[in-house]
Each structure stands twice: as structure tokens, then as C-alpha cells.
Amino acid sequence: MDRLILGDVGYGKTEVAIRAAFKAVMDGKQVAVLVPTTVLAQQHYTTFRERLATFPVKVEVLSRFRSQSEQKEVVENLEKGEVDICIGTHRLLQADIKFKDLGLVVIDEEQRFGVAHKEFFKKLRAQVDVLTLSATPIPRTLHMSMVGVRDMSIIETPPGERLPIKTVVAAFDERLIREAILREMERNGQVFFVNNRVMGINLLAERIQQLVPEARIGIGHGQMAEEKLAAVMADFVRHELDVLVCTTIIESGVDVPNANTLIINRADRFGLTQLYQLRGRVGRSSQLAYAYFLYEKEKRLSGDAEKRLKTIYEAAELGAGYGIAMKDLEIRGAGTLLGVKQSGYINSVGFNLYTQMLSEAVAGLKATGSGLSKEEIRLKNMPAPKLDLPLDAFIPEYYIQDLDLRLSIYQQLSALTSLAGVQEKEKELADRFGAMPPELENLLYSIRLRLLAKKAHVDTIVTEGSQIVVRMLGGLIINKSLLEPLRAGVIAGRNQVAIEFKKIGDKWKEVLEEVIWRLG
Structure with missing residues (x-):
């Protein structure tokens, strides 16, 4: 198994990981849970232990919060097979870590790790299963899932009573900051105040203390001594602090349901995924949460920074993580699937054609081990052409008056994968419900056209003014001789075909279907 679980922040990815780990342990295997920060490692350690307390499962953690002697004992027990689940940071990747029988690797917040880190685990054992969790996967991971190199499951349903986070993008304003902190304190809540650098964080905390003297303020960052950082985080969780002034150490999976206001200083210096992950630290209960992204008043924002802040402001609805990741994929490119960076090859063929070539290669490999032909697997995995007619x-x-029955028919129609199937469904509908209305005939025509278009490598069929334009996937070149027998009104270009309404008249549907059939 090599599966990506894509779910928004707070949607229950950790629960999926706990259940997968439990199943692996019950099958006699060991589980490694790789996380990017010590704070998250400690939190997962607590969560896993609480959830599995009634079962004979030994859970341990490896991070800098543990002493050298404790770490040594855990490492020895891992090799003996006495530890079932080990949660750790990059410490789990070091040479002295040996598992007796590793069966499952869970990678949480995978966007925080390099490719080399993640591929390291796959070399440990040929049969190791990998479960990757992320709200906003890096472009390489998302793209691998989209073309079928790895599997992907999406958690789309938010927890009950979850509300969208109210997002504000504004210039740094002391009055705004004071109002935001006091509002949260009045409802007995807590505040994360994020600064992007350790340098100056103490001065910032003092400034906030002067602004809001009644607030209890703590400081947390990665350069603090382990004991001190652990103590500050524990104080914040116990609500002994009102405001935690911190760095991005809270970015990965930290869960404090009582913290429902986030303020980020110099938000223009953060990446898009970072901003989204940080915003996910609040709004984890039924309370309305607030996120403030602040930038310097006098400083002009760069083009990229403006785009990032605009995207995070617009992506305020629940479940926006997938859209953020897709935007990241579009902006940054897909990366190399077998290497660790984007090479020049994709640039020489173009992204769409590269994706198509890759999908075909993946289909060939999958066909080798299944009963389906390479063509059947390729067609199954190809994206559906876009129709706008x-x-x-x-x-x-x-x-069909019954709503449930109507929805059931829609589902059956959407599952059709062959022209013969469409024809069979057409006969069945006419037999069950009588002569079909024009709207349903148009729906069946659209399904038939989409199947033909998929086989012909058509990307889009859209109406543009007085024409219908058919564009090929990945800029494939059209063999114009295939379309010569058709009447006037069909104009074939290098990688698109235009059908003119005025010259074709009422027969445009038949002509369009024949054009697509000939292209295939």
C-alpha cells in the first residue's frame, strides 16, 4: 500500500492513522509514525496512548523531549520487537534505528519532509505499507496520486458543528491586535500569535504585553531547551496562558480546541501551504474562529506575496485544503516522480503531455498485473473531457417523479463506461418510463459524446460564441485528413477543431459526434 489520505485540517486524519496502526499491530507488525516536530510527536504520543490504552499495544515516542537513556531504551526495545508503535521526528530516520518487523509507516504532515526522507522508509523493506496524511500535499505527492502512481483517499466531510474560519488580511495595527485578543479572552478562549523569526520574538511578546496588560503571555520556539518548551506548551494546553507568542513550531497538527484566534505577523513572508496549515490550528471546535494575516503598513507587497494572501483569504470555506494544494501544483509544477526535484524534461514536452505520457506508462504497469488491457486501464484513469454545450x-x-429513484438513475448514468452500456440504458429507460423527453436525450447524448471524446484524447468541447471548439489533450496534433469527408463548417487546426453553427445549422449535434468519432 502507498496511499495518500487527503483531508482538511481537523477532519480526522489522525483517527484514520490510529485505526490503521492498530490493525497492523494486531497482524503482528510494528508501526512507525513520522512527524515533523517534537511538539506534534508528543501530542500524537498522548493521543495514541489514550486511544489504545485498553489494548495490549506498546506505544513509544522518540524526540528531543526524551532523555538519552530513555531514547536508548526505546531503540533497543524496537529492535527486540517489544515496541509496537513508535512515534518520532527525523530521529526515526537515523542509522541506529532498527525495527524487528516493520509493517506500516505513517507520515503525518508530509509537506514538511523532503523526498529523500520519505523514500528512505521504502528502502527498509520491500513489503512496507506507507500511509501519508496531509491537508495540503506538496505538488509532487499530489501529482503522483492524480496520475495513479500512488492511491489517494479524500476525507470531504467536516466534523459536526464545524464553522468556517473568519479570515482577515490587514496591515499591522495595534488597535486591531488588542481588540482581537480581548474578544477571545472575553469568551474564555486563547490566542496563537505567530512570528516568522526567533529573533525579536521576546520584544514582540513585550509589545503585546504592553498592549494587553491583562493577558497571560508565554513564548514558544524551536531553539528553546526541551524542558522549557514542553512546559510552555503544557501551560498553554492547561489554559494557564492566554496568548502564546510562537514561531511556526505550532504549524503541524497541534490541537488546542480552546484556541480560536490566530494572529500572524508578517504573513507575507510565509508560504501558501504554511499559512493554510497555521490557520488550521484554530477553529477546531464549535466556536467561530478568527485568523488575522498581518503585513507591514509601509512596505509594498511583492506580486507572489499578494497572490498568496489573496488565495488564503478566498479559501475560507471548509475543506479548502485540496484547492490550495491544486493551486500549489499549478504554480510550482509537479516535480520528478523518481527523483527529488523538477527536471528539464517536463519543460521540454509541456505539463499536459507529460501527464498524459506518465498516465499511459502507469496504465501499462498496472495492466501487467491485472486482467484488463493496457487500453482499458488507460481509459479508466484518464480525466473526463470537459463539456460545455x-x-x-x-x-x-x-x-421520474420519485427523488431517490431519479438520483439512483443519475448515479447509474454517471457509471457508464461504454457506448453499448449507454445504448442498453437508453432502451431500459424507454421501457420503464416511456418515451424520453428531449432533456434526457440530451443527457444521454452528452454521456455518449464524453465517452467518444475520452477515447479520442479530447480535452475540452466548449461553446465559444458562434462556434463549438474541440481541443485535444496535451496539445496532440490532429490528422486533418480524417475530417475531410465532413461538410463545410468544420475547420480543423493543428490541435483543435471548430464547428460553426451558422453553416451546420440544426444538425450540429450529429456533426459534432461524427467529428469526435473520427478523431478517435
Whole structure:
């Protein structure tokens, strides 16, 4: 197994990991849980132990919060097989770590690790299963999932009573900061105040203390002594502090449901994924949460910084993590799948064609071990062509009045994968419900056209003014001789075909279908 679990912050990815780990342990295997920070390692350690307390499962943690003697004991017990689940930071990747029988690796917040770190585990054993958790995966990981190199599951349903986070992008303003902190304190809540550098964090904390003298303020960052950092985090969790002035050490999975206001100083210096992950530290209960992204008043924002802040402001709805990751993929490129960076090869063929070539290679490998042909697997994995036609295509209520039955028919239609299947469904509908209305005929026509278009490597079929334009996937070149027998009104270009309404008239649907059929 090599599966990406894509779920927004607070959607329950950790619960999935706990259950997968429990199943692996019950099968006699050991589990490694790799996390990016010591704070998150400690939190997961507590969560795993509490959830599995009633079962014979030994959970341990390896991080700098443990003493050298404690770490040595854990390492020895791992090799003996006496530890079932080991949660750790990069410490788990060091040469002295040996598992007796490793069966599952869980990588949490994978966007925080380098490719070399993650591929290291796969070399430990040929049969090791890998479960990757992320709200905003790095472009390489997301792209590998989209083209089928690895599997992907998406958690789309938010927890009950979860509310979207109210997001504010503004210039640094002391009055705004004071109001935000006091509002949170009035409802007995807590505040994260994030600064992007350790340098100057003490001065910032003093400034906030002067602004809000009634607040209990603590400081947390990665350069603090282990005991001191652990103590500060524990105080914050116990609500002995109102405001935690900290660095991005809280970015990864830290869960404090009572903290429902986040203020980020110099937000323009953070990456898009970082901003999204940080915003996910609040709004983890039924309370309305607030996130303030502040930038310097006098300083002009760069183009990229402005885009990042605009994207995070617009992506305020629940479940926006996938959209953020897709935007990141679009901006940064997909990276090399077998290497650790983006090479020149993808630039020489273009992203779309590269994706298509890669999908075909993956389909070939999958066909080797399955009963399906390479062509069947390739078609199954190809993205559905986009259709935008001047047609009313739906099942009218008067034709099938029962809502559940109508939805069931929609599901059956969406699952059709062959022209023969469409024809069979057409006969069945006419037999069960009588003569079909034009809207349903249009719907079946659209399904038939989409299947033909997929086989022909068509990317989009869209209406543009007085034309219908058919564009090929990845800029594939059209063999114009295939379209010569068609009447006037069909104009073939290098990688697109235009069909003119005025010259074709009412027969445009038949002509469009024949064009797609000939291209395939």
C-alpha cells in the first residue's frame, strides 16, 4: 500500500492513522509514525496512548523531549520487537534505528519532509505499507496520486458543528491586535500569535504585553531547551496562558480546541501551504474562529506575496485544503516522480503531455498485473473531457417523479463506461418510463459524446460564441485528413477543431459526434 489520505485540517486524519496502526499491530507488525516536530510527536504520543490504552499495544515516542537513556531504551526495545508503535521526528530516520518487523509507516504532515526522507522508509523493506496524511500535499505527492502512481483517499466531510474560519488580511495595527485578543479572552478562549523569526520574538511578546496588560503571555520556539518548551506548551494546553507568542513550531497538527484566534505577523513572508496549515490550528471546535494575516503598513507587497494572501483569504470555506494544494501544483509544477526535484524534461514536452505520457506508462504497469488491457486501464484513469454545450441535459421531474429513484438513475448514468452500456440504458429507460423527453436525450447524448471524446484524447468541447471548439489533450496534433469527408463548417487546426453553427445549422449535434468519432 502507498496511499495518500487527503483531508482538511481537523477532519480526522489522525483517527484514520490510529485505526490503521492498530490493525497492523494486531497482524503482528510494528508501526512507525513520522512527524515533523517534537511538539506534534508528543501530542500524537498522548493521543495514541489514550486511544489504545485498553489494548495490549506498546506505544513509544522518540524526540528531543526524551532523555538519552530513555531514547536508548526505546531503540533497543524496537529492535527486540517489544515496541509496537513508535512515534518520532527525523530521529526515526537515523542509522541506529532498527525495527524487528516493520509493517506500516505513517507520515503525518508530509509537506514538511523532503523526498529523500520519505523514500528512505521504502528502502527498509520491500513489503512496507506507507500511509501519508496531509491537508495540503506538496505538488509532487499530489501529482503522483492524480496520475495513479500512488492511491489517494479524500476525507470531504467536516466534523459536526464545524464553522468556517473568519479570515482577515490587514496591515499591522495595534488597535486591531488588542481588540482581537480581548474578544477571545472575553469568551474564555486563547490566542496563537505567530512570528516568522526567533529573533525579536521576546520584544514582540513585550509589545503585546504592553498592549494587553491583562493577558497571560508565554513564548514558544524551536531553539528553546526541551524542558522549557514542553512546559510552555503544557501551560498553554492547561489554559494557564492566554496568548502564546510562537514561531511556526505550532504549524503541524497541534490541537488546542480552546484556541480560536490566530494572529500572524508578517504573513507575507510565509508560504501558501504554511499559512493554510497555521490557520488550521484554530477553529477546531464549535466556536467561530478568527485568523488575522498581518503585513507591514509601509512596505509594498511583492506580486507572489499578494497572490498568496489573496488565495488564503478566498479559501475560507471548509475543506479548502485540496484547492490550495491544486493551486500549489499549478504554480510550482509537479516535480520528478523518481527523483527529488523538477527536471528539464517536463519543460521540454509541456505539463499536459507529460501527464498524459506518465498516465499511459502507469496504465501499462498496472495492466501487467491485472486482467484488463493496457487500453482499458488507460481509459479508466484518464480525466473526463470537459463539456460545455448549449443543451438542457437532465432528467425532468415529471418524467421520474420519485427523488431517490431519479438520483439512483443519475448515479447509474454517471457509471457508464461504454457506448453499448449507454445504448442498453437508453432502451431500459424507454421501457420503464416511456418515451424520453428531449432533456434526457440530451443527457444521454452528452454521456455518449464524453465517452467518444475520452477515447479520442479530447480535452475540452466548449461553446465559444458562434462556434463549438474541440481541443485535444496535451496539445496532440490532429490528422486533418480524417475530417475531410465532413461538410463545410468544420475547420480543423493543428490541435483543435471548430464547428460553426451558422453553416451546420440544426444538425450540429450529429456533426459534432461524427467529428469526435473520427478523431478517435
